[in-house]
Amino acid sequence: MRAVTVAPGVSDSLRLDEDWPEPAADEGAILVQAVAVGVCGTDQEIIAGEYGEAPPGQDRLVLGHESLGRVLEDPTGTLKPGDLVVGIVRHPDPVPCVNCAAGEWDMCRNGRYTEHGIKGLPGFARDRWRVQPRFAVGLDPALAPVGMLLEPTSVVAKAWDHIERIASRAVWQPQSVLVTGAGPIGLLAALLGIQRGLSVHVLDRNKTGPKPELVRSLGATYHTSTVAELDFAPDVVVECTGAPVVVLDVMSKAGTNGIVCLTGVSSGGRTIELDAGAMNRELVLENNVVFGSVNANRRHWELAAEALARADQAWLNSLITRRVPVSSYADAYTSTGSDIKVVLDFEQ
Ligand SMILES: [Zn+2]
Numbered sequence: 001m002r003a004v005t006v007a008p009g010v011s012d013s014l015r016l017d018e019d020w021p022e023p024a025a026d027e028g029a030i031l032v033q034a035v036a037v038g039v040c041g042t043d044q045e046i047i048a049g050e051y052g053e054a055p056p057g058q059d060r061l062v063l064g065h066e067s068l069g070r071v072l073e074d075p076t077g078t079l080k081p082g083d084l085v086v087g088i089v090r091h092p093d094p095v096p097c098v099n100c101a102a103g104e105w106d107m108c109r110n111g112r113y114t115e116h117g118i119k120g121l122p123g124f125a126r127d128r129w130r131v132q133p134r135f136a137v138g139l140d141p142a143l144a145p146v147g148m149l150l151e152p153t154s155v156v157a158k159a160w161d162h163i164e165r166i167a168s169r170a171v172w173q174p175q176s177v178l179v180t181g182a183g184p185i186g187l188l189a190a191l192l193g194i195q196r197g198l199s200v201h202v203l204d205r206n207k208t209g210p211k212p213e214l215v216r217s218l219g220a221t222y223h224t225s226t227v228a229e230l231d232f233a234p235d236v237v238v239e240c241t242g243a244p245v246v247v248l249d250v251m252s253k254a255g256t257n258g259i260v261c262l263t264g265v266s267s268g269g270r271t272i273e274l275d276a277g278a279m280n281r282e283l284v285l286e287n288n289v290v291f292g293s294v295n296a297n298r299r300h301w302e303l304a305a306e307a308l309a310r311a312d313q314a315w316l317n318s319l320i321t322r323r324v325p326v327s328s329y330a331d332a333y334t335s336t337g338s339d340i341k342v343v344l345d346f347e348q
Pocket residue numbers: 092093096097098099100101105107108109110111112113
């Protein structure tokens with residue numbers, strides 16, 4: 001069968017293997033036929049050789065962590081043949097730490113977790129894969145064209161879950177949300193804000209392309225100004241750019257009792273000036289919380305599946321700006337600049 005693989009740590013080692021072995025039985029009881037995988041920045045970093053780890057004893061890693069497939073067989077009866085299914089990316093560490101032991105592998109304390117297509121587990125960019133029932137998430141059949149958005153949605157479902165848990169420290173009636181960055185994570189974070197009945201503002205530097213209309217058709221407001229120029233103080237900020245200036249600006253911009261969730265991963269190495277005393281004073285006097293959020297556990301994947309099923313399917317579909325057949329796999333990993341989400345299509 002076909003598999004898109006890399007040699008981790010070796011830049012530009014991406015290739016399509018035509019004779020990749022069928023998934024091993026010990027990968028899980030549920031056998032799945034791939035429908036599609038989504039492509040994201042992590043894949044680009046792995047292809048560039050900056051990141052990624054092959055399974056133990058192997059020198060190539062199958063890419064793909066944003067999965068979507070159809071069940072071929074499930075002897076456990078958890079799912080039925082033909083059901084849409086997505087595989088959870090992260091598996092708990094083998095120790096396990098207290099968080100992994102409690103099913104909170106997104107909060108793993110020792111870093112020994114594994115991740116499909118990223119760290120020590122084969123990815124989903126292959127014709128068939130297997131998954132254990134506890135890492136399989138069934139999807140509404142209507143999500144067939146867009147179900148590969150579940151992984152990025154799980155990331156924002158966790159972010160919102162933690163925002164709301166932090167918010168429960170006091171009476172809280174949020175009204176406005178600022179999302180910085182209108183990539184897939186930002187747009188899905190905005191969707192979950194709209195689903196909560198909040199007034200959502202999305203800030204991005206792109207004045208053209210599909211982003212302004214995608215934000216407006218969601219019922220949110222699109223801004224291309226700087227964060228400092230916004231004329232409101234958001235109750236919630238979901239920062240999705242990882243750009244150092246934007247990160248600092250949103251920390252200052254959040255309103256009284258405001259909560260700032262950082263989801264963007266910065267590359268580091270860039271120094272900007274900061275009045276740490278003034279920043280500290282603002283955070284203290286406004287009861288602000290700034291926190292980081294990464295990955296998701298099973299509960300978040302299930303919340304994400306509900307959120308996607310409730311969303312406008314045409315809007316979700318419009319987040320997918322290119323569908324590339326596996327035969328042209330390299331095109332899927334080549335950024336055009338105007339893409340939002342590119343998908344590698346195993347059915348074309
Ligand atoms: Zn752990």
